Amino acid sequence: xxxxxxxxVPEGFRPFTGSNEYKKQQRKLIPEKQCHDGFExxxxxSDMFDKLNIKDGMTLSFHHHLRNGDFVLNAVLExxxxxxxKNIRLAPSSLFxxxxxxxxxxxxxxxTEIYTDYVNGPVADAISNGKLxxxxxxxxxxxxxxxxxxxxxxxxxxxxxxxxVDKEGNGSGFTGKSACGSLGxxxxxxxxxxxxxxxxxxxxxxxxxxxxxxxxxxxxxxxxAIGDPNGIVSGTTRITKDPVGLKIxxxxxxxxxxxxxxxxxLSMQTGAGGTSLAVAYxxxxxMLEKGIKGSFASGGITGYFTDMLEEGLFDELYDVQCFDxxxxxxxxKNSNHHAMSGSKYANPFDDNVVDKLDFVILGxxxxxxxxxxxxxxxxxxxxxxxxxxxxxTAHGAKVTVITTNLIKSRLPxxxxxxxxxxxxxxxxxxxxxxxxxxxxPKRVDLLEKLKNSRLPIFTMQQLLEKAxxxxxxxxxxxxxxKPVGVVVYRDGTVIDTLYKVN
Amino acid sequence: xRRSLLFIPGNNPAMLQNSDVxxxxxxxxxxxxxxxxxxxxxxxVLVSQFLATTDNMPMEIVVRINxxxxxxxLKDIEAVVSDKIDTIMLPKAQVEDLNxxxxxxxxxxxxxxxxxxxxxxxxxxxxxxxxQINEIVRCPRVNGVLxxxxxxxxxxxxxRTRQGNExxxxxxxxxxxxxxxxxxxxxxxxxxxxxxxxxxxxxxxxCNLGMNAKAAIHPNQIPTINSVFVPSDKLINWALRVExxxxxxxxxxxxVFSLDGKMVDKPVIMRAEKILEKARKYHLxxxxxxxx
Numbered sequence: 001x002x003x004x005x006x007x008x009v010p011e012g013f014r015p016f017t018g019s020n021e022y023k024k025q026q027r028k029l030i031p032e033k034q035c036h037d038g039f040e041x042x043x044x045x046s047d048m049f050d051k052l053n054i055k056d057g058m059t060l061s062f063h064h065h066l067r068n069g070d071f072v073l074n075a076v077l078e079x080x081x082x083x084x085x086k087n088i089r090l091a092p093s094s095l096f097x098x099x100x101x102x103x104x105x106x107x108x109x110x111x112t113e114i115y116t117d118y119v120n121g122p123v124a125d126a127i128s129n130g131k132l133x134x135x136x137x138x139x140x141x142x143x144x145x146x147x148x149x150x151x152x153x154x155x156x157x158x159x160x161x162x163x164x165v166d167k168e169g170n171g172s173g174f175t176g177k178s179a180c181g182s183l184g185x186x187x188x189x190x191x192x193x194x195x196x197x198x199x200x201x202x203x204x205x206x207x208x209x210x211x212x213x214x215x216x217x218x219x220x221x222x223x224x225a226i227g228d229p230n231g232i233v234s235g236t237t238r239i240t241k242d243p244v245g246l247k248i249x250x251x252x253x254x255x256x257x258x259x260x261x262x263x264x265x266l267s268m269q270t271g272a273g274g275t276s277l278a279v280a281y282x283x284x285x286x287m288l289e290k291g292i293k294g295s296f297a298s299g300g301i302t303g304y305f306t307d308m309l310e311e312g313l314f315d316e317l318y319d320v321q322c323f324d325x326x327x328x329x330x331x332x333k334n335s336n337h338h339a340m341s342g343s344k345y346a347n348p349f350d351d352n353v354v355d356k357l358d359f360v361i362l363g364x365x366x367x368x369x370x371x372x373x374x375x376x377x378x379x380x381x382x383x384x385x386x387x388x389x390x391x392x393t394a395h396g397a398k399v400t401v402i403t404t405n406l407i408k409s410r411l412p413x414x415x416x417x418x419x420x421x422x423x424x425x426x427x428x429x430x431x432x433x434x435x436x437x438x439x440x441p442k443r444v445d446l447l448e449k450l451k452n453s454r455l456p457i458f459t460m461q462q463l464l465e466k467a468x469x470x471x472x473x474x475x476x477x478x479x480x481x482k483p484v485g486v487v488v489y490r491d492g493t494v495i496d497t498l499y500k501v502n
Numbered sequence: 503x504r505r506s507l508l509f510i511p512g513n514n515p516a517m518l519q520n521s522d523v524x525x526x527x528x529x530x531x532x533x534x535x536x537x538x539x540x541x542x543x544x545x546x547v548l549v550s551q552f553l554a555t556t557d558n559m560p561m562e563i564v565v566r567i568n569x570x571x572x573x574x575x576l577k578d579i580e581a582v583v584s585d586k587i588d589t590i591m592l593p594k595a596q597v598e599d600l601n602x603x604x605x606x607x608x609x610x611x612x613x614x615x616x617x618x619x620x621x622x623x624x625x626x627x628x629x630x631x632x633x634q635i636n637e638i639v640r641c642p643r644v645n646g647v648l649x650x651x652x653x654x655x656x657x658x659x660x661x662r663t664r665q666g667n668e669x670x671x672x673x674x675x676x677x678x679x680x681x682x683x684x685x686x687x688x689x690x691x692x693x694x695x696x697x698x699x700x701x702x703x704x705x706x707x708x709c710n711l712g713m714n715a716k717a718a719i720h721p722n723q724i725p726t727i728n729s730v731f732v733p734s735d736k737l738i739n740w741a742l743r744v745e746x747x748x749x750x751x752x753x754x755x756x757x758v759f760s761l762d763g764k765m766v767d768k769p770v771i772m773r774a775e776k777i778l779e780k781a782r783k784y785h786l787x788x789x790x791x792x793x794x
Contacts, residue, residue: 243520243524
């Protein structure tokens with residue numbers, strides 16, 4: 001079966017039919033898990049397996065707020081291996097290079113299905129090489145809470161690394177030696193898993209403003225350390241110094257100015273990439289020059305945005321995950337820096353934040369003539385990321401801008417057809433590259449505003465030809481016919497299929 | 503007419519590939535100081551191959567060859583001189599060198615049947631060159647002069663300072679000599695690539711001395727340089743009004759007229775024309791002629 005954008009959909013999955021189709025549906029909610037007072041304290045991950053009788057075929061979920069510094073998921077993987085459990089379904093909100101030990105469990109059939117929003121490193125390579133017996137189902141950050149609350153992703157046990165837990169079982173990421181800030185992606189797991197375990201290295205008397213409510217918590221496991229908070233800092237959370245990236249950022253800001261986006265009360269989000277943050281830098285300068293103030297910024301938050309909050313350039317920040325330690329420090333002390341859940345951030349059926357965004361700045365691994373964007377695989381079809389909030393913010397924001405080099409490592413980024421569709425072109429409005437800007441022809445309003453612009457505006461076809469004039473035309477990629485996973489759009493439909501790499 | 507000239511190391515393929523995107527009025531592919539002795543051959547081949555396979559570059563193409571006191575310059579000229587380049591930049595230039603280079607270029611142009619007349623940009627970076635500046639601007643092919651302050655201060659045995667008093671004289675001499683011969687007076691690069699505020703001040707200072715362009719050693723410097731070496735909106739609007747008033751006066755057969763209570767004569771009209779020439783070249787006026 002093929003979906004509405006011509007991509008193959010494996011049996012058992014619903015095909016994507018359009019980014020607004022979810023509006024015709026009702027929100028489906030399974031009952032929240034039963035609440036209770038008190039929890040049982042356990043001394044180890046092994047005790048947790050015994051107590052909860054974790055067995056073959058169960059679904060275990062995790063959040064990724066400690067990112068590449070998380071110790072909890074790896075500790076659980078070690079226990080699965082030790083007990084030689086089979087056919088475990090793993091549902092972490094993201095997977096990182098440090099989770100490499102999962103590869104062996106995939107090869108041995110311990111873990112046979114993965115449900116996640118983002119995966120890179122050795123696990124991504126192994127999935128692409130066909131080492132997962134079942135499928136890898138890749139959600140968006142808004143689609144995952146929707147899948148959990150609707151029951152389509154049923155979780156037997158949510159195992160949630162929590163930097164501080166109090167005597168009532170409330171959990172917070174704001175304090176403790178492993179503080180990581182917002183725990184937004186854990187909230188749906190907490191409310192809808194059959195059993196909930198908080199894993200902590202920091203038991204305290206009482207927590208103010210706990211993001212995880214103790215009434216849902218069944219067990220607390222104490223570990224010496226749940227992670228290394230330095231691992232949450234990514235190299236891509238700093239403004240680029242690359243002159244090409246800065247040129248793209250300057251042109252993006254000029255475009256935002258010309259289409260009237262840099263105005264009093266603006267709301268914005270950028271990815272954590274260096275070029276996206278450079279856009280924030282130039283937008284900030286324009287805001288200062290014009291003497292205007294934004295209403296909010298959202299998403300994964302970096303220190304750059306907390307500085308803007310401190311400087312009075314935004315009224316509020318809505319933070320689903322902290323990308324660096326400066327953001328972690330801010331969320332605990334600035335009352336206008338709010339933690340939000342993944343559902344509140346981007347669930348299409350929730351009163352979400354992404355729908356209130358004026359503009360979002362996002363990256364792309366590939367973009368095609370129909371403005372479809374790939375951030376899931378590289379140009380060989382190998383998994384190297386995932387939507388995260390890409391599709392969610394692209395749909396919600398009034399203007400979605402993709403910033404990317406036209407050519408990276410001699411490869412043109414514009415394709416006739418992207419290898420994998422992550423975000424549908426109907427939700428992508430503008431592409432800004434170092435060699436020109438393309439506006440989605442569907443955005444007649446933007447084209448009208450830019451009709452007298454001196455910005456270098458071309459059609460996507462013209463930009464593709466420019467790229468090919470420099471690189472030549474790359475050979476067409478031939479993918480294998482063995483699906484290893486699916487890219488699930490935020491409404492639960494399949495927008496594309498992932499294949500074993502040749 | 504230039505505002506900015508961007509140095510690109512000749513041995514860096516990624517920078518060569520992107521050299522046309524930063525909005526400089528000229529790029530200078532460097533075979534000299536940016537390239538170590540062990541890389542000279544590679545840079546020469548890379549630049550010549552890059553030029554051979556690249557079309558429609560939207561800016562002036564300059565190649566800085568090695569000085570005539572080295573063993574490299576003949577191979578440089580042989581490799582890079584073609585219809586693809588506009589100008590050769592000559593380090594440590596003196597009158598004798600410029601005359602020699604003119605003959606060499608004439609021979610290569612003839613041999614390769616090059617249709618263009620390749621220009622020359624001498625760098626003033628010897629004290630002796632400063633003393634020859636009035637002759638240098640008269641040499642064949644010279645279409646501008648670049649001040650090279652780092653080597654010049656070394657030759658003078660003084661330290662370079664942020665304030666730049668040690669190069670005030672050559673800056674002024676170059677500005678006057680170039681203005682007299684209607685060629686570009688190009689200021690030395692600003693070496694702190696992180697301090698854009700100081701770069702802007704430096705640009706404004708030399709602009710007020712009469713220099714009309716600046717070389718850049720980092721692409722991030724280009725927007726700042728380009729923003730300074732153009733007339734201000736106020737000046738453009740004034741020039742537009744002078745132009746319009748002059749047109750009406752000419753219709754009435756008047757050579758001298760009054761605007762805002764001030765006399766406007768030929769020198770004032772010529773200044774307004776120069777301002778508008780630059781403003782129009784850099785698209786600083788809208789289609790109706792008004793300042794953007």
